[in-house]
Amino acid sequence: MIRSSADPKGTDPQMSELLPIIGDTPSAKPGLGFKSYTAALASAIRGGQPAQFTIGIYGAWGSGKSSLLNAIGRELERHDDVLQVTFDAWRYERADHIIVPLLHRLHTAIPKLGDKTITEKVRRALMSVVRSVTFQLGPVSVDPSKAVNSNEQDYLAGLDAAYAQPYADMRAIGEALGDRRRVAVLIDDLDRCSPHKVVSLLEAINLVMDVPGFVFVLALDYDVLVKAVSDRYPYASGHVFIEKMVQVPFRVPRLDLPPTSFLHELIPGWERYTAALPSSFSNIAYDVATLALEANPRQVKRFVNSLLVLLRVAEERLTRPDPRLLAGLVGLQLRWPAEYQDLATAVYADDSNPTDPLLNEQQPELAKYARGFFEPGHTADDLKVLLQLTESVGSPDSYSPYEAGEYSSGLQQSAAKHELREHRYHELLAALQQNGFHESSRWGDSYQHNDLPNYRVKFGTTAVRFEVKGGDGQWKLGVSLSLSRESKKALELIFDRDALRTAVDRGVTLSYPDTVE
Numbered sequence: 001m002i003r004s005s006a007d008p009k010g011t012d013p014q015m016s017e018l019l020p021i022i023g024d025t026p027s028a029k030p031g032l033g034f035k036s037y038t039a040a041l042a043s044a045i046r047g048g049q050p051a052q053f054t055i056g057i058y059g060a061w062g063s064g065k066s067s068l069l070n071a072i073g074r075e076l077e078r079h080d081d082v083l084q085v086t087f088d089a090w091r092y093e094r095a096d097h098i099i100v101p102l103l104h105r106l107h108t109a110i111p112k113l114g115d116k117t118i119t120e121k122v123r124r125a126l127m128s129v130v131r132s133v134t135f136q137l138g139p140v141s142v143d144p145s146k147a148v149n150s151n152e153q154d155y156l157a158g159l160d161a162a163y164a165q166p167y168a169d170m171r172a173i174g175e176a177l178g179d180r181r182r183v184a185v186l187i188d189d190l191d192r193c194s195p196h197k198v199v200s201l202l203e204a205i206n207l208v209m210d211v212p213g214f215v216f217v218l219a220l221d222y223d224v225l226v227k228a229v230s231d232r233y234p235y236a237s238g239h240v241f242i243e244k245m246v247q248v249p250f251r252v253p254r255l256d257l258p259p260t261s262f263l264h265e266l267i268p269g270w271e272r273y274t275a276a277l278p279s280s281f282s283n284i285a286y287d288v289a290t291l292a293l294e295a296n297p298r299q300v301k302r303f304v305n306s307l308l309v310l311l312r313v314a315e316e317r318l319t320r321p322d323p324r325l326l327a328g329l330v331g332l333q334l335r336w337p338a339e340y341q342d343l344a345t346a347v348y349a350d351d352s353n354p355t356d357p358l359l360n361e362q363q364p365e366l367a368k369y370a371r372g373f374f375e376p377g378h379t380a381d382d383l384k385v386l387l388q389l390t391e392s393v394g395s396p397d398s399y400s401p402y403e404a405g406e407y408s409s410g411l412q413q414s415a416a417k418h419e420l421r422e423h424r425y426h427e428l429l430a431a432l433q434q435n436g437f438h439e440s441s442r443w444g445d446s447y448q449h450n451d452l453p454n455y456r457v458k459f460g461t462t463a464v465r466f467e468v469k470g471g472d473g474q475w476k477l478g479v480s481l482s483l484s485r486e487s488k489k490a491l492e493l494i495f496d497r498d499a500l501r502t503a504v505d506r507g508v509t510l511s512y513p514d515t516v517e
Contacts (some may be wrong), residue, residue: 019312020273022301033256034068041068042075044248045215046082051182052174052212054205054245058222059252062298065219068252069186072217076184082215083183085109089201090189098197099204106183118176125169167211174213184215191220195228202229206245218246255295259286266297267304276308278323288331291369299334306330306393313389321386328373329383329390332358336366342460342480344387347380349458349467350474354380357463357480424487428464431494432457452497455504464490468504478504 041055059065069086076084085106092101103125110122177183190198198220205216226238233241255262263282264270274281285304293299307327314321333340339358346354355378358370437447437457446458454469455478464487466479481490493500 019308020276021305021308022267022273024298024301033253034064034071037068037250037252038071038075041217041248041250042072045072045076045184045217046079046182048215048248050212051177051215052210053247054216054218055248055250056222056225056242056246057217057219057250057252058225059219060221060296062296063252064255064297065252066188067297069188069217069219073186081181083109083113083181085183085185087185087187088189089187089197090192093193093197098193098201102185102187102201102204106185110183113181115176118173121169121173121176125173128169170211174211177213182213182215184217186217186219188219190218191224195231198225198228199232202245222251255297257286257289257295259283262286262289263304266300273304273308276311277304278311280323281307281327284324284327287372288327291365291372292331292335303327303330303334306334306390309393310389313392319385321389324373325378325382326386326389328369329386330393331369331373333390333393335369336363338460338462339363339366340390342463342465343383344391345458345460346465346477347383347387350380350476351467352379352470352474352476354378354383354477356477357465360480360482362482362485424483425459425464428459428483428487428490428494431491435494437494449497452500455500457494466490466493466500466504 041057044055057065057068059068073084073086076082087102087105089098092098095101103122107119107122111119113119187201190201193201222242225242229236229238229241258265260282263285267273278284285300288303289295289300293303307323307330310326310330311321311323314326329340332343342357343354346357353376355370355374355376358374359367432447435449436451437449440446440448440456446456448456456467456469456475458465458467460480463480463482465477466481467475468478469475479493481487481493483490493503
């Protein structure tokens with residue numbers, strides 16, 4: 001076994017082989033400013049009058065909504081005037097009517113109040129809702145001209161059981177609770193459910209469970225909520241629908257990370273991970289977290305896990321990679337996977353300055369990040385070994401939660417961008433073929449012209465590269481143009497060979513944004 005350089009004391013070899021990995025589990029005691037959010041929201045739940053309102057905790061993928069919800073529940077447990085009931089909506093995604101398991105969860109929690117009257121009223125309300133669902137699903141048809149009084153009475157009784165009785169029974173629970181007690185229903189993972197289930201639960205809260213004594217707290221992505229409402233009601237405003245339902249909106253703010261202690265606050269038991277990481281890792285992680293990962297807790301954990309694995313792989317290969325450069329590549333891969341792929345293309349093409357396209361001021365966040373991690377002197381040879389490492393932990397198909405928005409309306413924006421790039425890729429490809437360029441069998445996804453043997457056009461995921469062969473026989477980048485922003489200039493260079501030679505030979509930075517983003 002190769003002993004890790006991070007294990008100088010010669011600890012148990014079997015233990016040193018174990019690699020600690022951070023689990024993505026919500027914390028009941030989150031740090032990084034969450035304590036103040038917890039106190040404020042718990043106070044609102046306990047003090048709002050009447051106890052008949054809904055709080056929306058909004059946050060993007062991985063922003064810490066579940067941890068905040070857990071912390072609120074933990075705070076509420078300290079007080080006798082409120083019963084908190086947790087409900088993981090996604091667990092019941094396959095339930096025909098999600099309100100039934102929600103009421104059942106209430107039925108199992110209410111006895112903690114020690115009041116048999118309230119427990120019986122919850123049981124009665126649960127049965128009312130079940131009967132309501134059964135009635136609405138059953139085949140009901142009444143012909144008024146043939147109906148007899150008894151049938152009419154049965155039918156009207158059925159209507160009462162389906163629509164009036166559940167609401168009356170729910171109100172009875174609120175009346176039994178009185179003014180001094182309330183039930184806080186904390187609902188998590190609603191945005192992981194299908195749009196239909198999201199709206200169904202909202203409607204249940206609004207129509208059946210909107211009664212005195214109940215405070216609902218929903219933790220979800222606001223954009224997902226708007227999209228779910230819009231899908232269900234295409235002619236209604238999702239924003240207005242939500243405003244009527246949610247009386248207290250709260251967006252989880254972007255975390256303000258303290259440079260020296262954020263890993264200790266974010267990751268419980270952080271000390272157990274430090275032995276497997278370089279001593280400078282805290283500073284490196286802070287730069288990646290703030291410049292690339294938008295201080296997103298889930299992404300920071302994924303980043304740390306990736307580094308733990310890659311450093312162990314490097315150790316087994318008896319290599320010592322530059323930890324800052326390796327971390328910079330992983331951060332680039334997590335936040336800007338398409339640009340990472342373009343960098344890999346440039347590196348494997350032996351581009352003399354492969355990181356130059358990352359400094360495109362059209363993407364100021366990317367440019368700032370690149371200046372912090374990639375020095376002008378980093379060559380293709382410097383990066384090849386590291387790319388072989390980082391490619392093993394990348395996401396498929398250039399996926400990024402920031403661009404694609406795993407649980408947000410950003411998904412639509414990403415699809416539109418992808419479609420635009422595809423359209424312009426095929427547009428440029430047709431222009432190349434029309435003007436005598438042919439695909440190079442030696443260089444995949446690149447095109448050359450018989451009259452321009454020292455020039456080639458090479459496609460990346462998000463950009464088209466115009467390259468020139470140097471005196472040493474190596475290809476180098478002349479101009480890199482964005483498929484979504486600068487395709488007009490790319491077309492100009494394809495159609496005008498003199499302009500292509502001039503632009504590529506000079507290697508000038510071009511910016512000719514298209515009119516359509």
